[in-house]
Amino acid sequence: MNKLFISPSPHVYEDTTVKRLMFDVVIAMLPALAFSIYFFGMGAIIVTLTAVVSCLAFEWLIQKFILKQQPTISDGSALVTGILLAFNVPTNLPIGIIIIGSLVAIGVGKMSFGGLGNNPFNPALVGRVFLLISFPVQMTSWPVPTGFSNSYTDAVTGATPLGIMKEGIGAGKAVSELMAEIPSHMELFYGHMGGSMGEIAAVALLIGFAYLLIRKVITWHIPVIVIGTIAIFTGILWMVNPESNADPMFHLLTGGVMLGAIFMATDYVTSPMSVKGMWIYGIGIGVITVLIRVFGAYPEGVSFAILIMNAFVPLINAYIKPKRFGEVQNG
C-alpha cells in the first residue's frame, strides 16, 4: 500500500477551475465575434488579433521581467481582456493605437494592482476609456456595417444610432423624425448598425448570456438588473416626453448596453460579492448610463458607468453583507 494522503475535509471538489471559467467566457463571446466579422470583415479580425496578442504579450512580459513571477497567461484572463478590448473599439482602429490600449489595459488596469483578482477596475474598460480620451477622433469614427469586406482603416464610416439621436435631439429635432434615419429595431437587434466591434449584435450577446447562465459562470442578477434599470429609467423619460426621448427598446439595443451588462459589468473581480450588492451595483450602472446618454456630453455612457460603479465595489462589499442564517431572532 502506498502512503495514505491526509488532509482536512472536504475531500471532493467541483471540477470548475479559473481557467475553465475564463474559457467559457471566451466561448460565450464567439457569437458576437462572428457577427462582427460578418458585418465588418477584415477589420474585425485584425483588431481582435492585435488586441489579443498584445494583451497576452504584455501580461507575459510584465510578469516575467518586471514582477519576476511565473507567467500565468494560460489562465485565460488576459485572453478575455484582449477580446473585450477589441469588442469596445471601432474596427478601423489602427494597430498602434490598439497596442497602446492593450498596454494600458493590462499594465495599468491589471498588473499594477497585482494582477488577476486584485484590480479594482475592469482592465478592458480602463484601456478603452484611456483610448477614448487620448484618441477621440479615431475612437469615434465608426465603420458602416457593409457586410464582409476587406477594408480596414479605409472603411467607410458613419454615425452610430446613439450619435444620430444625441446630435439630433441637441439640434432640436423630434425623435420620430430621427427614427427615420436609424435602422429599425429588428435590424438593431441583429446588429446592423455602426458601433464598436462587439457591441452591435444584441442577439449574439444574448446567446452568449444564455451560455454563461447554462454553464453557471455568472448568475442572472447583474445583466438583468442593469438592463432592467435602463429600460425602466428610459421608459419613464419616454412616457413623459416621447418626442425628445428615444424609446427604451432603442436604448437597450444600441451602444454598449448588452455587451456591458453581460460581459463587462459581470467581471468577477470588479463586481460585488453579495446579491444585495449586485442590486446596488446594477442599478447604479443603469442609472449612470442613462444620465450620461440623456443629459451628458457623450452619446454613450456604459463604459463610464461600469468604471464608476467598479470604484464603489469595495465599499459595497464592506457594508452590504449577505443575510446571515439565524440573524433574525425567533426565540
Add this chain to the structure above:
Amino acid sequence: MLKTFPKGGVHPEEGKYSANSPIETLPLPKTVYIPIAQHIGAPSKPMVAKGDKVKVGDKIAESLGFVSANIHSSVSGTVAKIEDILDSTGYKRPCIVIDVEGDDWNENIDRSADLKKEIGLSDKEIIQRINESGIVGLGGATFPSHVKLSVPDGKKIDVLIINGVECEPYLTSDHRLMLEKAEEMLVGIQILMKALGVNLAMIGIENNKPDAINHLKELVQNYPGIEVHPLKVQYPQGGEKQLIKALINREVPSGGLPLNVGAVVHNVGTAYAVYEAIQKNKPLFERVVTVTGKSVKKPSNFIVRVGTPVSNLIEAAGGLPEDTGKIINGGPMMGKAINSLEVPVVKGTSGILIMPEDISSRKKQSTCIRCAKCVSVCPQGLEPYLLAKLAKLEKFDKLEAGGVMDCIECGSCAYTCPAGLPLLDYIRLGKARVSKIIRSRKQ
C-alpha cells in the same frame, strides 16, 4: 416542488454505490479497541482493569458529567490493557483493549428479533435509560442523546425532527436502516416523542432514496403523528439548522440550539438505537457502517461492533483496492482522513470511504478571482473568502464580527472554489482561535 433549505448548498456527485447492499453482520474481530472518548463532552472513566472478564453489553466506562456518555463492551472476553491508541481524530487516545472470547451476551439483553411496540416506560424513565445505554447522535456528531431530550424548564418543544437526509455523498448506512429496520425505527421515534411530550415527528429524507420514502410512507399510516417528508437533494441538508429550516421553516438563531425554535433533531440511526435500548434493553455497542468507494470491490453496509479495526471492514468489502490514495472516516464532505487501517470504529463512524489516488489530492491552487461562488453556496449566509482572509491575517475581532462562529464547517465553500483555495482550513483555524478568545473573555 420539493422542500429544501433556501440558502446556499451544493450538489456533489452522489456515488451511492452501496445503496443496494443489504446490511450484513460483520464477523467478530479478534481484538477490539474501544476508545473512552467517542462522544462530544467529557471522556468516560474506565470501570474495568486488565484481566477483567466482560460480556457483550456490560458497562465498561462510565459517563463523567451531564454531557458525557457511558460505554459498553461490544464483545465478550478479557480486558487485555488500557492503552493509548491512534483513533480517527489522528490523536492517540486511551482505549480499552479487549481480547474477544466467544460471543456471550449480558443476560438482561433481549436478543429476540420480535418487534415490540408497547412502550412501558415513562418519559423520565426513557431519558434515564437512554443515558444509561450510552446513546449518542449517530449521524456523526455524537452528541449525547439524553442531553437533547432533557428540555430545560420554560422551553416548549412542539416537533421532533428525524434526520434521514443522509446528504453526505457515498454513505448509505441510514438509507439501509430505513429500509431494513423501518418498524423498529418508527417505534424508536414514538419513544422519543413520548420522552419529549410531542405529538408530531417529521422524518426528512432526500429524494434520492425513493424506496425508503415509499416504504416509510406506507408504514407511518399505522404510527399516528409521524410524517415522512421527501426533500430535494442538496448538501448540507443534514445539518440541523438547514433541516429545521427546510422542514418547518424556522431559523435557529445564531449561537442558539434547535430547542430555541421548539424543535429537537435526532438521526434515524439514533432512533433505532433508542428502540433497542428501551424495548430490548440493549445498550449502544454496534452500529451500521458503510464501506464504499469507487474502486471498492464489494461496496457494503455492515453491522459493526464498536472498537473493530477499520482493516476488518475493508477486508470484508473485498480488500483494499490497489489504487487507494485516501481513507476517510465518514463522508467526503465532512469526514476525517485516517492514516492507519487499525483505527477503531466508534459510535460516530457512519462510513469508511476509500478514495482512489487520482482524486485523493487537492485541487491545484490559483489566486482568488472574487467570483463569489463561496458566498453563494454558504448555507449560513457567511462570506467564506473574507473569513479565510481574516483568519490568514489573524484579525480575530473582525473574524468574530464576520460570524465565523456560525460556520458549520460543511465545506461547501472549499468544494466549489474554482481557484482550489483551502477556505475551510483557514476558517477552522480562525474559528478555533476565536472560540478560545470568547472563552477567555467569559472567565
